[in-house]
Amino acid sequence: MKTFVVIGLGRFGTAVATELCELGHEVLAIDASEEGIQQVADRVTHAVAGDARDPAVLRALGVRNYDCAIVAVGDDVGNSALITLNLKEIGVKRVICKAQSHVHRKVLEKIGADRVVFPEHEMGVKLAQGLSSSNVLNFIELSEDFGIVELEIPKSWQRRSIRDLDVRAKYHVNIIAVRKGSTGQLEVSPGGDYVLETKDAVVTLGRNEDINRLHDL
Numbered sequence: 001m002k003t004f005v006v007i008g009l010g011r012f013g014t015a016v017a018t019e020l021c022e023l024g025h026e027v028l029a030i031d032a033s034e035e036g037i038q039q040v041a042d043r044v045t046h047a048v049a050g051d052a053r054d055p056a057v058l059r060a061l062g063v064r065n066y067d068c069a070i071v072a073v074g075d076d077v078g079n080s081a082l083i084t085l086n087l088k089e090i091g092v093k094r095v096i097c098k099a100q101s102h103v104h105r106k107v108l109e110k111i112g113a114d115r116v117v118f119p120e121h122e123m124g125v126k127l128a129q130g131l132s133s134s135n136v137l138n139f140i141e142l143s144e145d146f147g148i149v150e151l152e153i154p155k156s157w158q159r160r161s162i163r164d165l166d167v168r169a170k171y172h173v174n175i176i177a178v179r180k181g182s183t184g185q186l187e188v189s190p191g192g193d194y195v196l197e198t199k200d201a202v203v204t205l206g207r208n209e210d211i212n213r214l215h216d217l
Helices: 011-022 034-040 055-060 077-090 102-110 119-132 167-171 208-215
Strands: 003-007 026-031 046-049 068-071 095-098 115-117 136-141 146-152 173-179 186-188 201-207
Touching: 003 011, 011 026, 011 034, 011 068, 026 034, 034 046, 055 077, 068 077, 077 095, 077 102, 102 115, 146 208, 167 173, 167 208, 173 208, 201 208
Parallel strands: 003 026, 003 068, 026 046, 068 095, 095 115
Antiparallel strands: 136 146, 146 201, 173 186, 173 201
């Protein structure tokens, strides 16, 4: 079990806090609004109304002892930056922040955020990838240039080994896993001798432009 602090209980923060708790982790939820706290009080381990911009409040709550803090206050650059700075100065091991723009991200990274996410942007990219090709099952954007995509294999790949397909040389992507169509199980790091079956799906890692070339198959 890990311990998490989630600051800001909008739609994103609430979803993160409640899901982490359902997964069996200890979650401390903090929000400036009593109403926000009441909405999640029975779905997280601890819920406290307080101003996370005040380092004294964070210290009193023992935030520095948690494994990770998620700053979900993304609408105000100044507030999220100040909260992030407070968390890093207090000594929180890992701080993940929500941002609304690339400028916002740069500000957060400069003051020490370990990771910055764009929930709306990432969901938009996933939706666009799915709409553009019917064989895309899932897409994860790692950066502006790289991603991981799970897609159904084309007919030309059926009953052929990974070595025979030579995907890395031909398409400049790596097959990092195969989801078996017969069972739904995930085969991680399949060897070159692995033979793809009719309903298998492959999880590939590479540049987005190279991954997009696979859609044409």
